[in-house]
Structure formats: C-alpha cells, structure tokens
Amino acid sequence: xxxxxxxxxxxxxxxxxxxxxxxxxxxxLPIKEKDIMQTIxxxxxxxxxxxxxxGEILKETYGILMVAVPESKGAKSxxxxxxxxxxxLLMHDEKQKNQLxxxxxxxxxxxxxxxxSIPSISExxxxxxxxxLHIDFDVPHExxxxxxxxxxxxxxxxxxxxxxxxxxxxLETEIKYCYSWGFRAHQEFDKKCLLxxxxxxxKKPAKAFGTKYDEVCKDEEDAG
Amino acid sequence: xxxxxxxLLQACINHGSMKxxxxxxxxxxxxxxxxxxxxxxxxxxxxxxxxxEINENINQYDQMLTIVKHPLNNEEYVxxxxxxxxxxxxxxxxxxxxxxxxxxxxxxxxxNSEDFGIEWNDIYSVANTLPTNAQHPISKQRIQDxxxxxxxxxxxxxxxxxxxxxxxxxxxYGNYLKNHFPEFIKDCVLCSKIVFWDIKCNECxxxxxxxxxxxxxxxxxxxxxxxxxxxxxx
Numbered sequence: 376x377x378x379x380x381x382x383x384x385x386x387x388x389x390x391x392x393x394x395x396x397x398x399x400x401x402x403x404l405p406i407k408e409k410d411i412m413q414t415i416x417x418x419x420x421x422x423x424x425x426x427x428x429x430g431e432i433l434k435e436t437y438g439i440l441m442v443a444v445p446e447s448k449g450a451k452s453x454x455x456x457x458x459x460x461x462x463x464l465l466m467h468d469e470k471q472k473n474q475l476x477x478x479x480x481x482x483x484x485x486x487x488x489x490x491x492s493i494p495s496i497s498e499x500x501x502x503x504x505x506x507x508l509h510i511d512f513d514v515p516h517e518x519x520x521x522x523x524x525x526x527x528x529x530x531x532x533x534x535x536x537x538x539x540x541x542x543x544x545x546l547e548t549e550i551k552y553c554y555s556w557g558f559r560a561h562q563e564f565d566k567k568c569l570l571x572x573x574x575x576x577x578k579k580p581a582k583a584f585g586t587k588y589d590e591v592c593k594d595e596e597d598a599g
Numbered sequence: 600x601x602x603x604x605x606x607l608l609q610a611c612i613n614h615g616s617m618k619x620x621x622x623x624x625x626x627x628x629x630x631x632x633x634x635x636x637x638x639x640x641x642x643x644x645x646x647x648x649x650x651x652e653i654n655e656n657i658n659q660y661d662q663m664l665t666i667v668k669h670p671l672n673n674e675e676y677v678x679x680x681x682x683x684x685x686x687x688x689x690x691x692x693x694x695x696x697x698x699x700x701x702x703x704x705x706x707x708x709x710x711n712s713e714d715f716g717i718e719w720n721d722i723y724s725v726a727n728t729l730p731t732n733a734q735h736p737i738s739k740q741r742i743q744d745x746x747x748x749x750x751x752x753x754x755x756x757x758x759x760x761x762x763x764x765x766x767x768x769x770x771x772y773g774n775y776l777k778n779h780f781p782e783f784i785k786d787c788v789l790c791s792k793i794v795f796w797d798i799k800c801n802e803c804x805x806x807x808x809x810x811x812x813x814x815x816x817x818x819x820x821x822x823x824x825x826x827x828x829x830x831x832x833x
Contacts, residue, residue, distance in 0.1 A: 390660050390661055390683075393660050394660075394661070394681060397612055397662075397681075398681075399693070400612065400613075401612075401613055401693075402693050432660070436605070436608070436656045436657065436660075437605055437608050437609060437612075438602065438605030438606060438608070438609060439609065457606070457609055458605075459602060459605075459606070463606070463610075463625050463628035463629055463632065464628075465610070465621055465624055465625040465628060466606065466609065466610040466613065466625060467613065468613070468614060468751060471613075
C-alpha cells in the first residue's frame with residue numbers, strides 16, 4: 376500500500392503537465408513522455424500518477440483525449456485530439472483548415488485505393504493523382520502552401536496522419552516509398568464520412584463501392 | 600452544453616486570441632451542431648456569463664478566458680491566457696531558446712518606443728540585437744513566420760505598417776511589462792488597470808483610459824493626478 380502523494384505537489388505537477396500538453400497541442404506532434412519528465416523534472420510513481428490525472432482532466436474539462444501511440448519503439452509518446460471533432464470550421468485557423476482539406480483528399484484516396492492485400496499506395500501513384508487536381512509536390516500552391524513536398528512527406532508523417540514506409544522491392548535500384556493511414560488519421564477521420572463524401576463527388580451511391588461500403592459497415596458493427 | 604464549452608475552449612486554445620464576432624459565429628455553429636438553442640448567447644453580457652462559467656473550470660489550472668477591448672482598433676477579442684509561469688511554460692516545443700529570447704526582445708523594444716509600436720521592417724533589426732543571434736541567426740523567413748504566428752495568436756497586432764502589443768500580450772504579460780518597464784508602462788490612476796495608449800494629461804503627462812477620464816471629467820475639471828486644470832482634448 377503506497378503512501379498517498381502530497382496533494383499540493385501533485386496539483387503543481389498536474390498543472391505543469393497540462394500546460395506542457397496544451398502548449399504543444401497545435402503542432403500535433405507526438406509528445407514524448409521523457410520530454411515531459413525532463414522539463415518538469417519529476418519521474419517515477421509520482422509522475423505516472425500525475426500524468427494519468429492530467430489525462431483525465433484534459434478529457435473532462437477540455438474534451439481532449441491524450442492517447443499513447445502504439446509501437447513507438449521504446450520511447451513512449453502520446454498524441455492529443457478532440458473527442459468530438461469538426462463541429463465548426465471556425466475552430467481552425469486558415470492554414471490548419473487548408474491542411475485538413477488536403478489531408479481529406481489524400482486520406483480518401485488512400486482509403487479508396489487500398490485493400491487488405493494491397494495496404495498502401497506508392498508515392499508515385501499519389502503524386503500522379505494529386506497532379507490531376509493541379510497539386511504538385513514541387514510547385515507552390517495558392518491554397519495549400521509553398522512546400523507541398525515537405526507538408527506531405529515530412530509534416531503529415533511526423534504528425535502521424537500519414538505513414539510513409541520504404542517499399543520492399545528487390546528489382547528497383549531506387550528507393551521507393553509508399554503511404555498508408557497513420558495512427559492519428561485513424562483517430563481523427565471517420566472512414567464512413569470519407570466514403571460518403573467521395574461517393575458524392577463521384578456522383579454515385581456509396582453502395583456502388585461494394586468492398587469499401589462493406590468495410591465501413593463492418594467497422595460500425597464492431598464498434599457499436 | 601458541456602460539449603459546447605469544451606469545443607469553445609479547444610478553439611480558444613488553438614487560436615490564442617480571436618475576434619469576438621468570430622467567437623459568436625462559432626458558438627452559433629456549435630449550437631446548431633449540438634442542437635441547442637442560441638437564444639441565450641446573443642449579447643456580450645450573456646457571452647461573458649458563458650465565459651465565466653468556463654473560467655470556473657480552468658482557473659484552477661492557471662488559465663483563463665477573457666474578453667479584451669483593444670484600445671488601438673476598439674475591437675473586442677476573446678483571449679485565452681496562461682497566467683502562471685510554471686516550468687512547463689518555458690517549454691514551447693515549437694520555439695528554440697533563441698526565438699523565445701527574440702520574443703522578449705520584441706516586448707522590450709515595443710515598451711521602449713514612443714507609441715509602443717515599431718515599424719514592420721524593424722522586426723529584422725531587433726533580431727540582430729540579440730547577442731546569441733550571431734552564432735545561430737534566425738532566418739528572415741523564420742522571423743516572418745514567427746511574426747505571423749505571434750500576431751495570429753494575439754501577442755502582437757498590426758496597424759498602419761506598424762506592430763503593437765496585441766490583446767493577448769496585454770492580458771498575459773501586463774504585469775511583466777509593468778514590472779520590467781515601470782517608467783513607461785503603468786496603471787491608470789483612476790481604475791488601476793494597465794494603460795498603454797489612450798490619453799495623456801498635458802501638464803503632468805500621466806496616462807489615463809479615455810473612458811475613465813471622461814467619466815471623471817463629467818463631475819470634476821482637473822487632472823486626477825496633478826490636480827491642475829484638465830485641458831487635453833479627449
């Protein structure tokens with residue numbers, strides 16, 4: 376039976392953790408547990424208890440979920456997102472809104488074009504698709520910014536929206552990359568929404584996309 | 600209603616500072632989304648009540664939401680402020696040590712200038728006055744990005760090709776500015792709240808809020824500080 380922690384000290388540590396998390400929230404980068412520990416100079420049982428309490432407060436008071444990133448190779452890290460997303464576009468600033476739109480396009484494309492046997496799409500395939508929408512990796516875009524290459528291959532990957540992996544191919548001498556949904560994308564984007572939006576754009580009923588429709592229905596069943 | 604408060608909080612934390620009318624529009628969107636009537640959130644008084652309810656939850660974490668009227672453009676802003684400087688405040692993952700020092704240097708430069716403003720182009724020369732900037736200079740592009748970020752967060756406000764203290768700086772750094780630059784930045788003698796621009800007495804040069812001195816002069820005719828006859832045009 377461990378002795379209860381000093382209430383005042385606990386409160387200070389919890390407040391520090393909350394401040395730390397909220398300060399970095401807008402970057403959407405994963406928060407490393409050891410960075411928090413280093414900054415507030417606390418560790419062990421006291422830290423873990425405070426971290427858990429901070430997570431509860433973030434959910435109860437701010438509606439923000441702080442979730443551990445799975446398979447983060449030794450260094451434990453967390454990402455934060457709203458428990459109830461996208462109720463008003465005004466919640467985001469101009470730049471964030473534009474980035475979310477680009478993500479919507481990319482994630483929809485990846486979702487519609489992947490299957491269980493082909494779980495990712497190649498960078499070349501993605502690049503060509505975006506070109507048809509006049510979005511070029513290496514050309515400044517009026518709406519999506521000056522460095523689309525960096526945004527997609529670096530920023531979105533670091534934010535865990537996209538997973539970018541080297542594709543296995545013994546034949547190729549060049550290194551090729553392929554994309555799939557990142558951990559954050561799975562939490563923030565609703566596949567059913569994307570399917571229905573895509574169907575609307577293509578002017579077909581959602582059921583026309585047989586496999587995908589079954590997939591989102593099954594997901595709903597599993598969750599509900 | 601709880602969900603709406605949480606969403607409002609998230610938005611305010613994200614923006615740092617936003618115009619009151621945008622806050623109102625967002626609230627209307629949220630009411631629609633959560634199917635709650637927007638009738639009770641129309642006037643500024645009603646919004647203030649809502650904001651105070653949110654504050655009851657977050658004050659214990661050294662944070663607050665407040666409505667600030669900026670004296671330079673008379674626009675009202677909803678500001679999210681972090682009040683105490685605990686250890687974690689010093690860690691802002693998106694800024695380097697040098698960039699943090701640059702921010703404080705900008706505050707210092709603004710405090711020392713006549714109208715608490717500097718020309719937009721001078722933001723580059725301010726960076727050059729940093730002693731540490733020589734080894735790892737902040738690039739021109741980065742300075743521009745920082746300036747844009749800090750302005751959209753409400754720390755600075757742009758007007759007529761110049762940059763001034765923004766609504767969020769007034770709330771978060773008010774005390775810091777008074778403590779560090781007491782010769783330049785003081786409280787209004789009538790309401791004891793910080794005053795930057797507004798009105799100066801011609802005789803003793805003390806600064807007062809326009810509204811405060813106007814109310815005072817409806818009953819008296821002299822300066823509340825030096826007691827000489829007030830002859831500055833309001």
